[in-house]
Amino acid sequence: MADDPVLVLDPTASDHHAEHRALRARGPATRVDILGVTAWSVSDPGLLKQLLTSPHISKNARAHWPGFDDALATWPLALWVAVDNMFTAYGSDHRRLRRMIAPAFSARRVTALQADIEALVTGILDPLDALPAGAVVDLRERLAYPLPIAVVSRLMGVPEEQHAQFRTLVDRIFATTLSADEAAKNTAAVYDLLSELIESKRARPEDDMTSLLIATRDEEGDGDALSDSELRDTLLLMISAGYETTVNVIDQAVTSLLADPAQLAHVRTGRCTWHDIVEETLRHEPAVKHLPLRYALQDIPLPDGPVIRTGDAILASYAAANRHPSLHGDTADEFDATRPSKEHLAFGHGVHFCLGAPLARLEVETALRLLFERFPDMELAVPVAELAPYPTLISNGHTFLPVRLKPDGDVPR
Template sequence: MRPDDSLLVLDPTGSDAHAEHRALHARGPATLVDLLGVQAWAVSDPHLLKRLLVGKDVSKDPRAHWPDFAAVAPTWPLALWVSVRNMFTAYGGDHRRLRRMISPAFGARPVGALAPTVEALVTRLLDDIAETGDEVVDLREKLAFPLPIAVIAQLVGVPEDQRAGFRRLVDGVFTTTLSSEEATANAVSLYRLLDELIARKRVAPADDMTSFLIAARDEEGDARGLSDAELRDTLLLMISAGYETTGNAVDQAVTLLLTHPDQLAHVREGRVGWNDVVEETLRLEPAVKHLPLRYAVVDVPLPDGRVIPKGAPVLASYAAANRHPSWHPDPDAFDVARAGKEHLAFGHGVHFCLGAPLARMEVATALRLLFERFPDMTLAVPAEELRPVPSLISNGHQRLPVRLYGAG
C-alpha cells in the first residue's frame, strides 16, 4: 500500500492524541505533517526513529541545517523551541561541550543523594493535602507539579518568590494554542525572569547550578564556558524540562493506576515494583508526545522508498513510536508486568535526557508514598471527563481530581 502523501495537520489542542498516533502509524514510518504552519516529517516508527537519533543524518541546530529558519522563526509560535542556544539545539562539538558542563549534576551519586530530600518533600506535600480536610483534591496542583518544581528550584537555585512566575511562563512554552504574539510575549517575560535570577546569583552566589554556570561563564569565557545566551538558555532548559515532564509523568501514572485497579494490585501484592509502574507509564503515556525539531543533514531514504530531503524539519513523535505495533505486543494496554518496557520517553542517543534518573526517582517516590498514605483513593470524575492540557507537545491533564478516601 502506498503511504498517504497528504498533509496531516497535528492538533494543537492535543484533544485526541491516541487517534493521532494511529493516523501517523497508518501513513508509514514517517509522514509529512503540519506543525502550527511548518511542514515537517513526523517519524513514528521506533526503529527508524532510533536509527536517526543515534546517527549523524539529522541535527538539532537550525541555524546550520534548516534553510528556512531565519524566515520562519520570527512568526512561528514554537520559535523558542528551536531558537534557544543550549544543548537542546546544539550539534556535534558544541553539544558535547554544553552537555559536559551539566552532566555531573545528574550522575548516579548526586541523584542518589537527593533521595532523602525528595522523600521529605513528598511527605510534606501529602501532609498538606491531608490537613486540608478536603475529600476531593486536584493532585496535579497539590502533588504532581509542586514536587518537581521544588526539586529543580533547589538544584538551580530559584528563589521562592520566582517559582510561581517560572511555572506560569514555562506552561506557556508547552502550550501550543498561543498565537505568535502571545508566544513572543511569554518568551520575553520568561527571559526577564531568567535575567533577574542571574543578576541575583552574581550578587549572592550559592551552592546551586545557576551560581556554578555563572562562575564557569565569568571565569572561563566563551572558549570553554558558556556565552551569555547559552547561560540563559541552559537555565531555561533545566528549569522547564526539570518540572514539566516529571509533573506530567506523576499525573499520568496516578491516572493509569486509578483506572486500572488490577495493575495497582500487582504492586500492592509484590509482583512488581514502583519502578515497573514508572517505566510502563513512560512507555504508554510519555510526558512529551512530539518534540520539535531536528533537520536532515543529508537526504534521508525511508524504508518505503520515499526520501526526507536535506534541510527538511524532522519531528520526533515519541508517543506514537512508543505505541507502534511493531515494537510491543498489545501496545495500547497498560501492563506493569510487561516483559519489555523499552520506550523513547527520554529520547535516545546523544540527546538522551540527562534528568532521566532524577525524574524516575521523583515519580517512583511520589507514587509509593501517595498510595501508602491514601490506599482507598479514587478518581473524583469519570476518566473520560479528564481533559488534556492544550498542547501537542506536553502530555498531561488540566486537572486530576481524586477522592482521597474512596467513593464512599
C-alpha cells in the same frame, strides 16, 4: 506515502491517541503540519532510533534548516528552535555543553537527593491528609505540580518567590495554542526572569547549579566557557525540562493506577515494583508526545519509498512510537506494568538522551510510593473518560486530576 496530503496536527491534542494511530498507519514517517511548519513525523521506533543516532541529523536550526528565519518571524514554537543550549546544539558544541551540565545529574548527586525528595513529598501530602473524607482534590495541582518545581528550584537555586512566575511562563512555552505574538511576549518575559535570576546569583552566589554555571561562565581564559546566551538558555532548559515533564509523568501514572486498580494490586502483591509502574507510564503515556525539531543534512531514503530531503525538518513523535506494534505487539495500547519489555523512547535516544532521566524517575517513584502508602483507598472523582487532555501537542497530561484521597461511604460513586 509521499503523495499523501500533509496531516495537520491538532494543536489542542483533543484526541491524540487517534492522531498517533493515523501517523503509524501512514508509514514509518509522514509529512505533517505543526502549527504551520511542515515536518516529517517519525513514528516507527526503529527508524526513529536510527535517525536519533545518525550524524546526518542535526538539531541546529540556524545552521541546517532553511526555514529557520521564517520560523523566527511567524512560528509560535520559534523558541524551541532558537534557544542556544545543548537542546539545539550539534556535534562538538553539543558535547561541550553536555559535559558542563552532566555532573549535576550524576548517579551520586541524584541518590543524595532521595531524602530531600521524600521530605518534600511528605510535606506536600501532610495538608492533604488533614482534609475530611469525601473531599475532592486536584492531584495535578496539589502534588504533580509542586514536587518537580520544588526539586528543580533547589537544584538551580530558584527562590520561592519566583516559583509561580516560572511555572506560568514554562507552561506557556509548552503551549501550542498561542499566537506567534503571544509566544514572543512569553519568551521576552521568561528571559527577563532568567536575567533577574542570573544577576541575583552573580551578586550572591550560593551552593546551586545556577551559581556554578555563572562561575564557569565568568572564568577568564576558558575557551569552553558558556557564552551569555548559552548560560541563559541552559538555565531555561534545566528549569523547564526539570519541571514540566515530571508533572505529566506523575499525573499519568496516578491516572493509570486509579483507572485500573489491578495494576496497583500488582505492586501491593509484589508482581511488579514502583519502578515498573514508572517505566510502563513512560512507555504508555510519555510526558512529551512530539518534540520539535531535527533537520536532515543529506537526503534520507525511507523504507517505504519516500525521501527526507536535505534541510527537511523532522519531528520525533515519541508517543506514537512508544505504542508501535513492532515494539509491543497487539497489547501496545494497554497499560500493563507486568509486561516483560517496557522499551520506550520517552527520554529520547542517542546523544540527546535526557540527562535528567534518573532524577525524574526518582521523583515519580517516590511520589507514587508515598502517595499510595498514605491514601491506599484513593479513587478518581470522575470517570477517566472525563479527564480532559492538556491542550498541547507537546506535553502529555490532563488539565485536572480530581481524586478522593479518603473516600466517604456516603459519597455516591
